[in-house]
Every structure is written in C-alpha cells, then in structure tokens.
Amino acid sequence: MTSDSLVGEPATAxxxxxxxxxxxxxxxxxxxxxxxxxxxxxxxxxxxxxLERSAVVAAAALRLAPDLGDRLLEAAWPELDRxxxxxxxSRVATRLAVDRALVWSSRLRAEGLAHFCPLVACGEDVAxxxxxxxxxxxxxxxxxxxxxxxxxxxxxxxxxAGDAARSASLAELALLAPDVAEEVRAASLREALSRPRTAAxxxxxxxxxxxxxxPGGPSPEExxxxxxxxxxxxxxxxAVLVAGGSAIASExxxxxxxxxxxxxxxxxxxxxxxxxxxxxxxxxxxxxARLTPAGGWLEAIYExxxxxxxxxxxxxxxxxxxTGEWTCGVELVLDCRYEPTFxxxxxxxxxxxxxxxxxxxxxxxxxxxxxxRRDLYERLGGADAALPEPYATVDxxxxxxxxxWRVGPAQRSVLRRARATGADAAGARxxxxxxxxxxxxxxxxxxxxxxxxGRTGAGGESR
Numbered sequence: 001m002t003s004d005s006l007v008g009e010p011a012t013a014x015x016x017x018x019x020x021x022x023x024x025x026x027x028x029x030x031x032x033x034x035x036x037x038x039x040x041x042x043x044x045x046x047x048x049x050x051l052e053r054s055a056v057v058a059a060a061a062l063r064l065a066p067d068l069g070d071r072l073l074e075a076a077w078p079e080l081d082r083x084x085x086x087x088x089x090s091r092v093a094t095r096l097a098v099d100r101a102l103v104w105s106s107r108l109r110a111e112g113l114a115h116f117c118p119l120v121a122c123g124e125d126v127a128x129x130x131x132x133x134x135x136x137x138x139x140x141x142x143x144x145x146x147x148x149x150x151x152x153x154x155x156x157x158x159x160x161a162g163d164a165a166r167s168a169s170l171a172e173l174a175l176l177a178p179d180v181a182e183e184v185r186a187a188s189l190r191e192a193l194s195r196p197r198t199a200a201x202x203x204x205x206x207x208x209x210x211x212x213x214x215p216g217g218p219s220p221e222e223x224x225x226x227x228x229x230x231x232x233x234x235x236x237x238x239a240v241l242v243a244g245g246s247a248i249a250s251e252x253x254x255x256x257x258x259x260x261x262x263x264x265x266x267x268x269x270x271x272x273x274x275x276x277x278x279x280x281x282x283x284x285x286x287x288x289a290r291l292t293p294a295g296g297w298l299e300a301i302y303e304x305x306x307x308x309x310x311x312x313x314x315x316x317x318x319x320x321x322x323t324g325e326w327t328c329g330v331e332l333v334l335d336c337r338y339e340p341t342f343x344x345x346x347x348x349x350x351x352x353x354x355x356x357x358x359x360x361x362x363x364x365x366x367x368x369x370x371x372x373r374r375d376l377y378e379r380l381g382g383a384d385a386a387l388p389e390p391y392a393t394v395d396x397x398x399x400x401x402x403x404x405w406r407v408g409p410a411q412r413s414v415l416r417r418a419r420a421t422g423a424d425a426a427g428a429r430x431x432x433x434x435x436x437x438x439x440x441x442x443x444x445x446x447x448x449x450x451x452x453x454g455r456t457g458a459g460g461e462s463r
Contacts, residue, residue, distance in 0.1 A: 025059035032064060032072055042072050046079040054081035058088035066095035077107075086111060093118035094125070098139050109144060117144070123152030130159040138180055153180045205259070207236040207298060208279030208374060211287045212243070212268060212367075220254055220262045223289055230295045239263055239278060240289075241271040251278070268367075269385040269392075276374070276382055284377050286393075288368035291318065291415040300413035301371045312405035313372045313397055315365040316413035317349065328409045329362040329370075330390055343432055344390055349411075362407045364397030366390030369415055376400060384435075391436045398440055 023031065028049075032042060049057050057076050061069035069092045076085050086108050093104040098119070105117045122128060123137025133156035140149030157180075209231075211223050218226065220240035227238060237259035243266070251274070254260030261278060265271035276284065283305065285298070297316060304314040315329040327346035347362065367389045380399050383392035397407045 023056070025056050025063060028056055028060035029063040032060065032068065036068060036071075042075040043079075045072065046076040049076075049080060051081055054084040058084045061088045061092055066092055070096055070100055082107075082111060086113060086116075090116040090118055090121075094121050098135055101136065102139055102143060105140065105144070114144070114146070117146065117148075119143075120146060120148045120152065123149055123156060130156045141180060150180055205235055205237055205281045206302060207283045207285050207371070208275075208281035209236055209238045209285045209287065209298075210241060210272065210275045210279070211238065211289050212241045212271075213289045217289050224254055224260055227293060230293050231298050236298065237279070237281060239275040241265070241268070241275060243268045243271045268389075269383065272367075273382060276378060279374060281374060283371050284374040285371040286367050286369070287415070291369055291417050294414040294416060297413040297415065301410050304408060304410035304413070305371075305373070308406065308408050310404070310406050311373075311408050312376050312400035313365060313370050313407045314410040314413075315362060315407065316369050316371075316415050317409065317411045318346070318369055318415050318417055320417045322418065328411060329365045329407070330394060331363050344394060362397075362409060364390075364394035364407055367393040370397075371410070372396075376405070386435055387433055391433055395436060395439065 028045065032045060035042060035045070046057060054076070057072065057080055061072045061076075063069075064072060069088070073085055073089050073092060086104070089104040090108060090113070093101045096104075096118075101118045101122065105119045108114065108116050108118075117140060119136045119140035123133045123140060125133065134153050137149045137152035137156060140146045141153060142149075209227065211227070213220060213223065220242070223240050224238055238254065239261045240254060240263070242262060242264045250264045252262050254262050259280075263271050263274050263278070265274060272286075283301065285301065287293075301314055301316065305311055308314070317326055317328045319326055326349040328349050329347045330344045331347040333343055333345050344363075344366075346366070367383065370393060377396070380396060383396050385392070387395055401407065
C-alpha cells in the first residue's frame, strides 16, 4: 500500500497499525506531505505508528522541511519513544527559529542530553552567519547558563562583518544576555584601541573637511580660501557640498592648493555619502558654512583625538558672536509646558565648561560641527537618512556609543557663528522624531541613552 491511498478519507479512519507498518521513512514523509496539503492533523500518524515504529517517524521528520518536520515531531512527542524523537529533534531544531529551538533544547536537557542542545550547536556552527550564531548562543546562555553558549556568542560577535552589523546584533544581544553584550563591547573597544595610530599632524592627509554650503552664502572657492587662512598644517583636503540644486549628482575639482572638490546632489544625505566615499583623511570633519573657524581649530581636534583613543567623535565649541553664548554639542531636553516631550537643543557651556574649563558630558553633536574617526563613520554606515538633523548625527553618535566609544568635546577648537544657522537650530527644537524615540528613548528610557545629559525646559521640574 502506498501513502497516496491513505489520504482519501478522514485520517483517523484510514491510518491504522495494519497499514502503517508497510511504510518506510520515505513513505511516512510522503504521507505527512499529503496530510499537510489536505489540512489534516499529524497526530494520527504518530498514534498509528506506535512505540515500535518510533524510529521510522523520527527518520521521516529528517526528510521533511524543518517546520513540517518540527510539527511531526511535536505530534510524536507525547505518543512515541522520547529518545528517538529527541534524536531527530536535535538535528531538526538547528534549522528552526530560536523559540522552537529553545523548546527542544529544554526537552533534551530534561532527558540528560544537554550535549546535543540545538541552540549551542547553532551558536558553534561556523557555516552560519555570525548574527544568527549570536542569537542562538545567547539564548542558550540566558535560558540554561550554559558556558558553551556564552563562549559561542562572544566568538560569533567578534566575527561580525562591520560595526553596523555588530551594533544591530548587540542591541538584540543586550536583551538576551546583557553581560555578554557588555563583554563584546569591551572587546571591540580594546581591539580598536590596540590598533597602531599615527599622529594626525604627520599623516599625508590628517582630515577630510566636509563643508555644507548655505544658499546665498559664500561660494565654494570663498569657503576654501577662508578655511585656508586659519588652518595649519596643510595636511587636509576639503569637499564643499551643494545640496538641492540638481537632481543629478556631480563632482568637479575645487581650485586651490591641495585636494579639493565640489559635490552637488539633490539632498544633504546623498552629498555626504559621496563626500565620505571621496575622502581619504584619518578624520572626517563636518561643518556648516555659516560657522567660521578660528586659528588653531583643526590642531585642537587632532589633539583631542590623540588624547582620547576611545573617542568616536569630538565636538568643537561654537561661539555666537551676536549673543555671546558658547555651546558644544547637543543635549536631550524634557519640555513639560503642555505635555512631557523630548527634543534636542545645543548644549550651553557655563563658566566651568567654557573653552579651557572642565569637560562636559556629551549626548552627541549636530551635523553642523563635529569630527569623526572616518573609518568608524564608514563602518557604522554614516548618518541615517531617515532622520532629520540633528537627530541623524546624534543617532550616529549613540550607535558608536553602543559599541563602547565616547563622544567628547574639543573646546580649544573654536568656531564662530555670526547668526543662527536656521534649519539646524530650528529643527533641534522640534519634538523627537518617532524613529529616534523608538530606537533610543522608548527602548531604554532617556536616563539610559548613551551619554545622556538632559535637563527640563521652561515650565518643567528638575529631573
């Protein structure tokens, strides 16, 4: 008798001990396929098989797609020999989602078969993507405190292709195994700090200065001349970005000494991506053209990086010559005037924080004035184009922070502003975008945001 002949009537009426005994593992697998296609339950297969045919059902499960094999074994679990079912499940479960692999891992361990835990097997399988291995191994460590899971999670995390992938996996790992995530961050930072670095001043190109031109502001040639007057040594290159002028991106050489380019694109994000690809400097310095550097500003950025090898980014001090106010970076502000809402504002420097004073704790920076380690900026994928400024750059700083890096001030690097910079200043006071809120504030709470330095706005109570 074939498996086809068993599906003509309701399964419970047709499958019996007398007919099941004629099917081998391939026949049982074919029967299960046909029952599944007809929307029939698989329990009768297990009941008809009986204990003496447990091995045949287990072998059939290995011939099926993982999800269908899992369903067959689940139906067999209360009916057939447990050891035979678990022997097949230990292999099938390595191809299932973590939640189902966790179920079979628990059952295997209850029978004294922890050595065959599918979660650990997935975590140790080097043929799998590192992100999948991290997920499975961390689940084994969290659920069973199995040291093999911890070791496998650390090994897999170290093999993630880049910091963007590592940041995403660490966010998930922090939920499953916070201690492992913290150890991965520490290892990542130790590895980065162990890389030999050459002093920026002695590099052929220490900094790639990327300046966003303003409508009606100085021309690219004037911007280059202005920066050249106050910037020494000359081991830098400059890209001037012109956004919104054309839907067709273009580049052309910028006249002057050294390497320079003008990049035109339809929006700021595309222009910055092209500038990052063009750049060759150790550091990527982002500036708004409405900020004027003071003498020694670039050297101070170099000094800050060299003094802080764990710094992902440094933020110059900005002096508003109209109001006399000094700012450095941004902070998260709670506004309670109408309903509690968060937004980001420039971080004011008080007397203790004025240039040459104590170092403030920084949440991050806006895109109008910040310098990044260029290799880290590229490995993190740059700023998120889905977020407006300043949230896009703050998000980038927080992603670096999630990997153990810091954002610090370079207060001896001074930029002067003759008037408000418009879009950045206004946008900073808008309510936090939903994407940013969900990613950072809603997920962990404002007090756990990396480098959080918050205060209340008008009408609010002190936090």
